Amino acid sequence: MARKHAADLPLRLDNQLxxxxxxxxxxxxxxxxxLLDQLGLxxxxxxxxxxLWERDGVPVKDIGERLFLDSGTLTPLLKRLxxxxxxxxxxxxxxxxxxxxxxxxxxxxxxxxxRAVPQSILAASACSxxxxxxxxxxxxxxxxxxxxxxxx
Amino acid sequence: MARKHAADLPLRLDNQLxxxxxxxxxxxxxxxxxLLDQLGLxxxxxxxxxxLWERDGVPVKDIGERLFLDSGTLTPLLKRLxxxxxxxxxxxxxxxxxxxxxxxxxxxxxxxxxRAVPQSILAASACSxxxxxxxxxxxxxxxxxxxxxxxx
DNA sequence: CGCAATTCAATTGTATGCAATTGAAATCAA
DNA sequence: TTGATTTCAATTGCATACAATTGAATTGCG
Numbered sequence: 001m002a003r004k005h006a007a008d009l010p011l012r013l014d015n016q017l018x019x020x021x022x023x024x025x026x027x028x029x030x031x032x033x034x035l036l037d038q039l040g041l042x043x044x045x046x047x048x049x050x051x052l053w054e055r056d057g058v059p060v061k062d063i064g065e066r067l068f069l070d071s072g073t074l075t076p077l078l079k080r081l082x083x084x085x086x087x088x089x090x091x092x093x094x095x096x097x098x099x100x101x102x103x104x105x106x107x108x109x110x111x112x113x114x115r116a117v118p119q120s121i122l123a124a125s126a127c128s129x130x131x132x133x134x135x136x137x138x139x140x141x142x143x144x145x146x147x148x149x150x151x152x
Numbered sequence: 153m154a155r156k157h158a159a160d161l162p163l164r165l166d167n168q169l170x171x172x173x174x175x176x177x178x179x180x181x182x183x184x185x186x187l188l189d190q191l192g193l194x195x196x197x198x199x200x201x202x203x204l205w206e207r208d209g210v211p212v213k214d215i216g217e218r219l220f221l222d223s224g225t226l227t228p229l230l231k232r233l234x235x236x237x238x239x240x241x242x243x244x245x246x247x248x249x250x251x252x253x254x255x256x257x258x259x260x261x262x263x264x265x266x267r268a269v270p271q272s273i274l275a276a277s278a279c280s281x282x283x284x285x286x287x288x289x290x291x292x293x294x295x296x297x298x299x300x301x302x303x304x
Numbered sequence: 305c306g307c308a309a310t311t312c313a314a315t316t317g318t319a320t321g322c323a324a325t326t327g328a329a330a331t332c333a334a
Numbered sequence: 335t336t337g338a339t340t341t342c343a344a345t346t347g348c349a350t351a352c353a354a355t356t357g358a359a360t361t362g363c364g
Contacts, residue, residue: 013203016202016288017287017291021176021291022177025170026220027295027299028173029351030352032170042318047165054160054164067175068175068178069321071344075345077320095329115159115163118162126297132169136169143176146180146183149183181321182322194348221350223312223315224353247311248312251314307364308362308363309362312360313357313358313359314356319350319351321348321349322348323347326344329342333336333337334337
């Protein structure tokens, strides 16, 4: 009879916000997949390109802070983007510890093709823009609270 | 001047719900890490244990449907749980295609230690239970819409 | 019944994520 | 200024994720 006890409720999968977030992230990833295949990008690679399309020539560290990823993840990912000729990696002459990431013309041009992606995602979510913005703000607030706890 | 053009707004990282979800999933994972280390589990392994603590002796496929994971992910994960003596994997005599996953006494006992986890997560999220439930329901609704699109 | 189609777990290959370590470069402090 | 500390990217090792394939077992159809 332990199974139906109230003490088990917090352990129930369906009650866990974290699993909701985790499984939604995977669902998003699967929706993005066919769209990003057309760009030749994975989702994390797409995120890096989003950062670079906003601002070019930034060190690896800045990309990592923006995406909450470390060099262990980014270094091999960036090497793949370089192999695909979308970015260039160069040591910063002013600080030889840093590697600066710059878009190639091909990487810059890919932005035009990428404009179609958010449209398709919006359609797949079957939500209004207002709903999405509200939800996004709530989730970001939660994320920032979690990250704040981690920083202590 | 292309950078500040309105056409770029949908491509801005900060405007993307998906990135909010993606980065929150990682933030959750980092909060869970030290708690789950004490149980000797990774987060996906913890999810499998949650499923099994609800119902034991289920085929791999059922776990996969519950967690939205496939055999390519689950098979090696389950082998690790078996190596840790938390579960047992046995062929279903009634359907030899299936592998049934059952808790060992050690795996069952781990549930008691796991009860502390949701408490700690609740504290880290710095939200009321009501807020968390609301947000969870919204996110699950979104996930289900995304998964519905995928099924078409 | 008998064979094709389907189901299921396992396997292979690629790409994240992250902890821990390394090594080079820059900064800080005495 | 030099020696310790810190910063930064790269590397190593382990554990997901998932597409695609495989092979065994079952189901379904004629």
